Amino acid sequence: MTHTSFHIALLLLLSSMQWLGSSLASNPLHHSASVGKVPAIISSDPTITSLSKRPVLQPKETVPPKIECTLKNPQGKVCVRASLGVEYVVRENKKNYYFNLNPGALQVTGYCGSQKSIFSLDFDGGHLEFTFIKEGDVSYVSTVKALLRPVAPCKNCQNKTYVGVVSNDKLFKAKNGQSFQCKSQTTLIMASYFRVKLVPLQIQAFDLVNGAFGKEVECWDDYNKRMIPIILGAVAAAICLVAILTYVLVRERRTQGYEQL
Structure with missing residues (x-):
C-alpha cells in the first residue's frame, strides 16, 4: 500500500463533502x-x-x-x-x-x-x-x-x-x-x-x-432529499476506506521497521 492510494481516497472524501455542501447551498427554499x-x-x-x-x-x-x-x-x-x-x-x-x-x-x-x-x-x-x-x-x-x-x-x-x-x-x-x-x-x-x-x-x-x-x-428540494442519503452513504464509505487504508499503511510501516532491525 502506497502514499498515492491514501491520497486518492482522501481526495474522494473531500470531493464528496464539497458536492454535498454546494448542493445544499444552491437550494432555493423560498421565493420573496x-x-x-x-x-x-x-x-x-x-x-x-x-x-x-x-x-x-x-x-x-x-x-x-x-x-x-x-x-x-x-x-x-x-x-x-x-x-x-x-x-x-x-x-x-x-x-x-x-x-x-x-x-x-x-x-x-x-x-x-x-x-x-x-x-x-x-x-x-x-x-x-x-x-x-x-x-x-x-x-x-x-x-x-x-x-x-x-x-x-x-x-x-x-x-x-x-x-x-x-x-x-x-x-x-x-x-x-x-x-x-x-x-x-x-x-x-x-x-x-x-x-x-x-x-x-x-x-x-x-x-x-x-x-x-x-x-x-x-425541483431542488426533491433532488436533495433523493441525493443526500446517497451522498452521505458515499461519504461514510469513503471514511471507512480511508480508515482501512490508514490502518494498512501504518501496519506496513511497522512491518518494514521490524525487518530493518
Missing part, C-alpha cells in the same frame, strides 16, 4: 415578494356576491387538498395544466392563520398565448394567478399574484384584504414540452404578512401533447 411592488387586481376577478362565502381562516394548519385543473384556448386545446395543493398563510396579531383552497369552489380563468399565458384560480374571496413566459427553449413563471379577502379571524381583528406578488423571477423553469414538479413544499413569500404554500406541485404551460404533462423536471 418584490420590494415596493403593489400588484394590480386583474379585471377577471369574480365579484363577491355573498359575504357568507368569504374564506374562513383557521388557527391550525392542515394538508391542502390536491387541485387538478386545466386552461384551454378557444379551440379547446389545453395550454396550461396544473396539479397542486394551495394553502394561504396570513399573520395577524402575531399569530398565523390558514386557508386551504377547495377544488370544488374554484373557477379557472386566464388566456392562452404563444409566448405568454395567464392562469388564475378564482374563488369567492380571492384568487391565485400565474403568468407564464416562453423564452427560447424554456418556459417559466415570471409573476405570481395572490389576493385573499377572508372573514376577520378574531374578535379584535378588522376585515382586511391580503394581497401580494412575487415577480421579476424565473420560477418553475422547465424546457419546452416538460413539466415542473415539486413534491416538497414550495413557499412563496407574497408580503411580510402573507404567504402561499404549494404542496405538492406539478405545472406546465405551452407544448402540452394531447393536454398531458410532459417529462418532469425535479
Whole structure:
C-alpha cells in the first residue's frame, strides 16, 4: 500500500463533502415578494356576491387538498395544466392563520398565448394567478399574484384584504414540452404578512401533447432529499476506506521497521 492510494481516497472524501455542501447551498427554499411592488387586481376577478362565502381562516394548519385543473384556448386545446395543493398563510396579531383552497369552489380563468399565458384560480374571496413566459427553449413563471379577502379571524381583528406578488423571477423553469414538479413544499413569500404554500406541485404551460404533462423536471428540494442519503452513504464509505487504508499503511510501516532491525 502506497502514499498515492491514501491520497486518492482522501481526495474522494473531500470531493464528496464539497458536492454535498454546494448542493445544499444552491437550494432555493423560498421565493420573496418584490420590494415596493403593489400588484394590480386583474379585471377577471369574480365579484363577491355573498359575504357568507368569504374564506374562513383557521388557527391550525392542515394538508391542502390536491387541485387538478386545466386552461384551454378557444379551440379547446389545453395550454396550461396544473396539479397542486394551495394553502394561504396570513399573520395577524402575531399569530398565523390558514386557508386551504377547495377544488370544488374554484373557477379557472386566464388566456392562452404563444409566448405568454395567464392562469388564475378564482374563488369567492380571492384568487391565485400565474403568468407564464416562453423564452427560447424554456418556459417559466415570471409573476405570481395572490389576493385573499377572508372573514376577520378574531374578535379584535378588522376585515382586511391580503394581497401580494412575487415577480421579476424565473420560477418553475422547465424546457419546452416538460413539466415542473415539486413534491416538497414550495413557499412563496407574497408580503411580510402573507404567504402561499404549494404542496405538492406539478405545472406546465405551452407544448402540452394531447393536454398531458410532459417529462418532469425535479425541483431542488426533491433532488436533495433523493441525493443526500446517497451522498452521505458515499461519504461514510469513503471514511471507512480511508480508515482501512490508514490502518494498512501504518501496519506496513511497522512491518518494514521490524525487518530493518
